[in-house]
Amino acid sequence: MRVAVLSDIHGNLEALEAVLSECDAQGADRVLCLGDVVGYGADPSACIKIVRSRAELTVAGNHDQAAAGLIDTHNFNDVAAEAIDWTQDRLSARETKYLATLPLTHETDGALFVHGSPHEPGAFHYIFGASEAAEAMAACDDALVFVGHSHRAFVYGVSEQDEVAWGEGAAETGEGRYLVNVGSVGQPRDGDPRAAFALWDTETGTTTLVRVEYDILRAQDKIREQGLPAFLASRLTAGE
Ligand code: ZN
Numbered sequence: 001m002r003v004a005v006l007s008d009i010h011g012n013l014e015a016l017e018a019v020l021s022e023c024d025a026q027g028a029d030r031v032l033c034l035g036d037v038v039g040y041g042a043d044p045s046a047c048i049k050i051v052r053s054r055a056e057l058t059v060a061g062n063h064d065q066a067a068a069g070l071i072d073t074h075n076f077n078d079v080a081a082e083a084i085d086w087t088q089d090r091l092s093a094r095e096t097k098y099l100a101t102l103p104l105t106h107e108t109d110g111a112l113f114v115h116g117s118p119h120e121p122g123a124f125h126y127i128f129g130a131s132e133a134a135e136a137m138a139a140c141d142d143a144l145v146f147v148g149h150s151h152r153a154f155v156y157g158v159s160e161q162d163e164v165a166w167g168e169g170a171a172e173t174g175e176g177r178y179l180v181n182v183g184s185v186g187q188p189r190d191g192d193p194r195a196a197f198a199l200w201d202t203e204t205g206t207t208t209l210v211r212v213e214y215d216i217l218r219a220q221d222k223i224r225e226q227g228l229p230a231f232l233a234s235r236l237t238a239g240e
């Protein structure tokens with residue numbers, strides 16, 4: 001079984017479509033989403049529609065909860081808060097309700113799926129690298145944990161006490177305990193502007209971090225046309 005794990009789409013339709021095409025090309029049987037479907041990008045409703053039809057389960061991200069009015073934006077920076085306001089004005093009542101009802105965690109096939117961290121999932125702690133990953137794995141007993149939220153793709157092995165893989169490539173995640181940060185579909189921040197996701201092969205026990213080119217210029221044009229903060233467009237060029 002090949003499970004595609006997507007996170008942090010952030011209303012970037014061009015990136016989402018490119019990732020789902022790659023999922024099809026690589027023979028993904030199932031799609032799971034780690035949240036932040038909306039916020040920042042120009043196509044929140046289109047992304048919700050596609051995720052609802054393609055992902056068998058989506059857990060809640062902090063931007064999803066903020067857009068749904070479950071949490072306020074006092075912890076958000078100015079551009080993030082402005083994008084949430086913009087997004088709220090464009091969501092239908094049905095879309096808002098959908099975001100409000102997403103669960104914080106999900107477990108299937110021996111793996112845990114959470115947007116921020118298994119430690120206090122509703123607090124949305126960030127996992128940037130090895131030290132936060134170690135804390136997160138100490139807070140649960142799952143063998144395999146998939147997270148997003150920090151927009152940086154890497155695989156961390158508990159026994160190795162270090163990251164085992166940054167960027168693209170396959171990592172053994174079948175023996176021992178691993179945390180996989182799948183990165184961000186719609187707004188990568190690890191210096192690689194290509195859309196990120198992970199492909200977990202439950203039979204071989206490997207997880208591959210995948211990067212996909214997408215039409216960044218079109219996504220940027222739409223952000224500017226909608227009057228969203230220009231920084232949300234410009235940062236996509238460098239993926240930072
Ligand atoms: Zn995010």
